[in-house]
Amino acid sequence: MSGGLVAKGMEVSFGGVRALRGVDIVVSPGAVMGLIGRNGSGKSTLFNCITGFVRPSGGRVSVDGKDITGMRPHQVVAKGVGRTFQTPRLEARTSVLTAVTCGLYASVRSSLVGALFGSPWAMREERLLRERAEAEMERLGLAHLRHVEVGKLSLGLLRLVEVARCLVSGARFIMLDEPAAGLTSVEKDRLATEVRAVAARGLGVLLVEHNIDMVRQLCRSVAVLETGNVLCQGTPDEVLRNDDVIRSYLGALGDIEDAAGGWQ
Numbered sequence: 001m002s003g004g005l006v007a008k009g010m011e012v013s014f015g016g017v018r019a020l021r022g023v024d025i026v027v028s029p030g031a032v033m034g035l036i037g038r039n040g041s042g043k044s045t046l047f048n049c050i051t052g053f054v055r056p057s058g059g060r061v062s063v064d065g066k067d068i069t070g071m072r073p074h075q076v077v078a079k080g081v082g083r084t085f086q087t088p089r090l091e092a093r094t095s096v097l098t099a100v101t102c103g104l105y106a107s108v109r110s111s112l113v114g115a116l117f118g119s120p121w122a123m124r125e126e127r128l129l130r131e132r133a134e135a136e137m138e139r140l141g142l143a144h145l146r147h148v149e150v151g152k153l154s155l156g157l158l159r160l161v162e163v164a165r166c167l168v169s170g171a172r173f174i175m176l177d178e179p180a181a182g183l184t185s186v187e188k189d190r191l192a193t194e195v196r197a198v199a200a201r202g203l204g205v206l207l208v209e210h211n212i213d214m215v216r217q218l219c220r221s222v223a224v225l226e227t228g229n230v231l232c233q234g235t236p237d238e239v240l241r242n243d244d245v246i247r248s249y250l251g252a253l254g255d256i257e258d259a260a261g262g263w264q
C-alpha cells in the first residue's frame, strides 16, 4: 500500500442502499483534496468508513502504507487521522482549552490508573498535552479564548476549535466535513487561511465542501461523488469544467444552497 491516506475500493451498503460502490481516493501529505457531490452521493459515508464510524463491506484504508481498515474511531485517531463533523460535537460548557486538549487523549499512552493516582509519568504527560494544546491554539489564533466556553463561540471559531482538536491529536491527515457551512464570508476566509496553513505544515487534508470557491481556492485535486461512485477526479478546473459534473452536481447547487440555508 502506498503513502498518504488511501481508501481503495470502498463499499458500504445500508440495507438495500449501496452508499459507496468501490470508491478510490488518495489524500497526499501537504495537499488539500476536495470531495464534492450532491446530497446523498456518499461523502459522509466515505468519511465515516475511513474514520471507523461505519464498517465497510469491502475495500481497504491505509495510512502511509499501514492498514487501518475496520479500526474503531479512537484507533483511527491514534493512527494519525483526525476529522471534524458537519455539526460540531462539543459540550457547550467546556472551555476551549479543555475541548482542544481532549483531542489528544486518543493518542496518550498513560493508563487511567496512572492518571488517577497522579503518577509522575501521567502528570508529565498531562503537562506535555497541555503545552501542545496551547501551541496549537496559538497557531490558530485561539489562545486568547482558552477559558471561554465553546457554547459562547461563533460558528466560525467553533470550526477552528474542531480543527485544533484534530491537530493536537498528532493527526497527519485531517478530514473536514463541510467546514464552511453556515459561516460568514469573513469566517470562510479565515478558515481557508488556516486550512492552507495546515497543508503547508505537511498535513494532508480531505475537504468535503459545497462551497465551490473554497474548493477552487484550496484544493490541489477534487473528486466528485455521484450515487456512491467517483464520477470524475482531477484539478479543480478540470473537474468544474467537466460536462457530467456540470449536469449532475453544479446544476443542482442552487438546491443544495437552499437546503443549507444559503451561502455568504
Ligand SMILES: Nc1ncnc2c1ncn2[C@@H]1O[C@H](COP(=O)(O)OP(=O)(O)OP(=O)(O)O)[C@@H](O)[C@H]1O
Pocket (backbone or CB within 6 Å): 014, 017, 018, 019, 037, 038, 039, 040, 041, 042, 043, 044, 045, 046
Ligand atoms: N445510517 C444510514 N442508514 C441508512 N442509509 C444511510 C445512512 N447513512 C447514509 N445513508 C444513505 O446513504 C447514501 C449516502 O449518504 P451520505 O450521507 O453519505 O451522502 P452525502 O453525500 O454525505 O450527503 P450530504 O451532502 O447530504 O451530507 C444516501 O442514500 C443516504 O440516504
